Amino acid sequence: xxxxxxxxxxxxxxxxxxxxxxxxxxxxxxxxxxxxxxxxxxxxxxxxxxxxxxxxxxxxxxxxxxxxxxxxxxxxxxxxxxxxxxxxxxxxxxxxxxxxxxxxxxxxxxxxxxxxxxxxxxxxxxxxxxxxxxxxxxxxxxxxxxxxxxxxxxxxxxxxxxxxxxxxxxxxxxxxxxxxxxxxxxxxxxxxxxxxxxxxxxxxxxxxxxxxxxxxxxxxxxxxxxxxxxxxxxxxxxxxxxxxxxxxxxxxxxxxxxxxxxxxxxxxxxxxxxxxxxxxxxxxxxxxxxxxxxxxxxxxxxxxxxxxxxxxxxxxxxxxxxxxxxxxxxxxxxxxxxxxxxxxxxxxxxxxxxxxxxxxxxxxxxxxxxxxxxxxxxxxxxxxxxxxxxxxxxxxxxxxxxxxxxxxxxxxxxxxxxxxxxxxxxxxxxxxxxxxxxxxxxxxxxxxxxxxxxxxxxxxxxxxxxxxxxxxxxxxxx
RNA sequence: GCUGCUAUAGUGUAGUCCGGCCAAUCAUGUCGGCCUUUCACGCCGACGACUGGGGUUCGAAUCCCCAUAGCAGCACCA
Numbered sequence: 001x002x003x004x005x006x007x008x009x010x011x012x013x014x015x016x017x018x019x020x021x022x023x024x025x026x027x028x029x030x031x032x033x034x035x036x037x038x039x040x041x042x043x044x045x046x047x048x049x050x051x052x053x054x055x056x057x058x059x060x061x062x063x064x065x066x067x068x069x070x071x072x073x074x075x076x077x078x079x080x081x082x083x084x085x086x087x088x089x090x091x092x093x094x095x096x097x098x099x100x101x102x103x104x105x106x107x108x109x110x111x112x113x114x115x116x117x118x119x120x121x122x123x124x125x126x127x128x129x130x131x132x133x134x135x136x137x138x139x140x141x142x143x144x145x146x147x148x149x150x151x152x153x154x155x156x157x158x159x160x161x162x163x164x165x166x167x168x169x170x171x172x173x174x175x176x177x178x179x180x181x182x183x184x185x186x187x188x189x190x191x192x193x194x195x196x197x198x199x200x201x202x203x204x205x206x207x208x209x210x211x212x213x214x215x216x217x218x219x220x221x222x223x224x225x226x227x228x229x230x231x232x233x234x235x236x237x238x239x240x241x242x243x244x245x246x247x248x249x250x251x252x253x254x255x256x257x258x259x260x261x262x263x264x265x266x267x268x269x270x271x272x273x274x275x276x277x278x279x280x281x282x283x284x285x286x287x288x289x290x291x292x293x294x295x296x297x298x299x300x301x302x303x304x305x306x307x308x309x310x311x312x313x314x315x316x317x318x319x320x321x322x323x324x325x326x327x328x329x330x331x332x333x334x335x336x337x338x339x340x341x342x343x344x345x346x347x348x349x350x351x352x353x354x355x356x357x358x359x360x361x362x363x364x365x366x367x368x369x370x371x372x373x374x375x376x377x378x379x380x381x382x383x384x385x386x387x388x389x390x391x392x393x394x395x396x397x398x399x400x401x402x403x404x405x406x407x408x409x410x411x412x413x414x415x416x417x418x419x420x421x422x423x424x425x426x427x428x429x430x431x432x433x434x435x436x437x438x439x440x441x442x443x444x445x446x447x448x449x450x451x452x453x454x455x456x457x458x459x460x461x462x463x464x465x466x467x468x469x470x471x472x473x474x475x476x477x478x
Numbered sequence: 479g480c481u482g483c484u485a486u487a488g489u490g491u492a493g494u495c496c497g498g499c500c501a502a503u504c505a506u507g508u509c510g511g512c513c514u515u516u517c518a519c520g521c522c523g524a525c526g527a528c529u530g531g532g533g534u535u536c537g538a539a540u541c542c543c544c545a546u547a548g549c550a551g552c553a554c555c556a
Contacts, residue, residue, distance in 0.1 A: 004505060009532095020479080024556045059555055115554070123552095156554050167481040169552040177554035195556050215483070219551040222482095241482075243549060295505070296490060302549050306489040312506055319519050326516095351519065383515055406515055416515055433479080456516040 004225050005294040007042055010210050011237055016049035018207045021080065022199070024056050025067035027253040029074035031246055031274045031289070031305075032214075037214050038293035041080040041239070052206055052264060053085045056199070058192050060184040064257075068186075074276045078286045088205065089186045090196050093191040096146060098201050098215075098231075099157055099176060103138045107230035108175060110141035111158045112150070122171045125163050131172070146191050151176045159197070161226045169219050170226075196220055200227040207234045215240040215300055241298040246305045249274040271474055272433050283452040283462030283476035288314035311477035318452050318460055318476065323348045323355070325448070326383075326418040327428055327455035327473075329439040331367035336388060336399035339364075346384040358382075358444050365422040366399070367440055374396050374419045381409035381416040382454070427470030430461060445471050452476055 010017065019040040021060065023033055044051040053075055057063045075082060102108045111118065111130040121128050133141075145155050157176040165171050175197035180190050193201075198218070203211060211221075221238050229233040250256055251274045259265045269277035279289060291313045296303065341364065343356035360384055371391070372380065379402060380385050387409045388399035402408075409416065425440035445453065447464040455461055460476040 022556085026503090026556085062555060109487050111554095118554095153554070158554095167552070169481075171552095192554090195555070199556085214550090216550055217556085218482070220556085222551095240483085247489090258537085286501060292490090299484090299491080300549095301484055303490070308488095309490055309506055315518080322518090323514075324518085346515080350514075350516080376503090379516070385515090408513080413515095418516075424514080437505075448541095453519065454516080456518075460518080 003343070005042075005291055007039070007046070007294060008299060010043055010047065010239075013043070013047045013210065017043060017047045017209045017454050018050045018052070019044050019051040019210055019212070020053075020054050020203070020206065020208055021075070021082075022054040022056050022213075023071055024059075024062055026064050027060050027067055027071045027257060028268045028275045028277050029078075030251050030253070030256075030276065031249075031279075032244060032251045033074075033243055034276060035241065035293045035296065036079060036213060037075060037078055037080050038290040039298055041078075041290070042294055043210065043212070044081060049209070050083045050207075051081050052208070052340045052460055053080075053082045054202060054206075055087045055089075056195065057083070057087060057089045057184075057186065058195065058198050059396075060179065060182040060192070063185055066183040070277075074453065077276060077280060078289065082143040087186070088202065089184060089189075089192075091198070091202070092187060092189055094205070095198055095201055096191070099142060099193070099197070100139065100158070102175075102227070102230055103135060103142060103157075105230055106135060106160065107227070108157050108159050109133055109138045110145065111172075111174075112141075112155050115153070122163075125171070127163055128172075131160070134402045136157050142176075147175070148190055150178050152180045154178065159223070159226055159230070161223075161374075165221070167219070170222055173223050175227075176476060178305075196223045196302070200224040203435055204228070204231070204233050210237045210239070211299055212239045212241065215242055234260055239298055240300060241354060243302040244296070244305055246274055247307060271431065281462065281464065282474045283318070284310065284314050285317045286319050307477075315460065315477060319454075320349075320351065320453040322452050322460055323448070324350065324454050324456050325358070325442045325445050326360075326420060327430065327439055327441040327445075327461075328367050328418060328420050328425075329430065329458065330370040330438050331420070332370045332373060332397065333365060333367055333422060334352050334373075334397050335365050335400050336362075336401060339386065342385075344384045358442065360442070361424065363421060366419040367422060367425065368417055368419050369439075370416060375415060377412075377414060379409065379412045379414035379466075381406070381414045382419045383416050385419070387412075387414060424465075429470065429472050430455070430458070430475055431464075431472065432475040434465055441471055441473075445473070 021037045021040050107129055111129045120130050156174040158172045159175050161172050163171050174194050176193050181190050218240050269281045270277050271278050271282050292310045342362050344360045347357055348355040385403045387402040389402040391398050426443050428439050428441040430437045446466045452462045461473040461477040464472045464474055
């Protein structure tokens, strides 16, 4: 039987691979990044080799300095087997050097045409005047560009491709531009390579054998091919997967940033966001994220992924480990008559009795979920305690002890309900994407900060914090 | 508009290269049942798809053509 997480084999991979995950440091990583990171990671683990984290920070306008911290953190959380980290901003001299070599080979020229003018010419499949310049002149003008003799927008180094190419996007695309209006947080530069140039140079120099990335890069792959051709290099094997959306979630860093700035979201780990930090905060395991991404694979079809699939992966991981505890949402105080004080000892985990029990003392008054009282039943089973008959006394619900026999409760189709003693509880807020629920929980929940537990009959939650106002927990999923 | 890619159940996915073993795989979901002092887990069962139309062929999810739909690119972003 086929492994659900198995990926198709890669060509020429038998002797190991060199792959890379190359994000733009513009913010924390999200599910979209996770797909690329997980796919590449899985192949490196399968074939052995190197896995490069390459920070693509050649556009200072798109660099968020904080991301130099958050991106490696996020990738570590995802447990990807990164073997080395490379910053493109450290490699500017290398790119300049290869630019000179490309010019010498006749593969690039320095263009000083106005943008709009160039676009018109390109559309018409016509060469711009700069295209015919001598190699020497291109070289000299490129040095002048590096020396700061051109202002922003005045010059760019273009790769000589094919003016007749049916796709105008591939005709003489730019490789370098001048950028002085925005300072780079890490380096002092005025000339930056464009993505297609730095990526082609780096993939070759770092020895990348296979590249897996989104299909939004298909045109870039063709552009990069021209660079490989000029240098006589063999390109890596490429594979492009389709666009992925997730129901109800924004996977755009800029949109998330705007939402945070406007106060619509509490931060990058707001549980309504698709960032890895938000998933972590909800109690989604990195392994569940990776498995989901591997199950999706690298098909070229666009997909609308469903949370259900991710949740199912996570539930499988979390269920055997999560201790069971009780949370009573919207608690109602009810007096129980006819029963002696006693101690109930529910199991910490029904599948693993060895983990022991916790103690809940019953003494006349209990807190039960409000919703349970609205049901059209006359009998209730207080879980791990006894049966009660529901009655009312002056508009208030009252319980009367109705025996210990579980079979009787089943026969009467009595709901089995979690409860808590009046005294020994902690206030608890359960945060869900649809809104918060207030209630009380067992005091033992306070020992579970940062862990995923199951609130029985409610769902899995991650205990986020314990403060003076009680416990804050996030609903992971049911 | 131009250039290109893709199209299997509610969702994701296998099968498509090399046509028959596919009345189409697996997971998830929904419903029902069993188990159970949780509405969880586990187990059993049911539901549910080859975008449409032509063609080639003894035979098409698979090959060809057309249509339709979606997506990507057409940035001095990555």
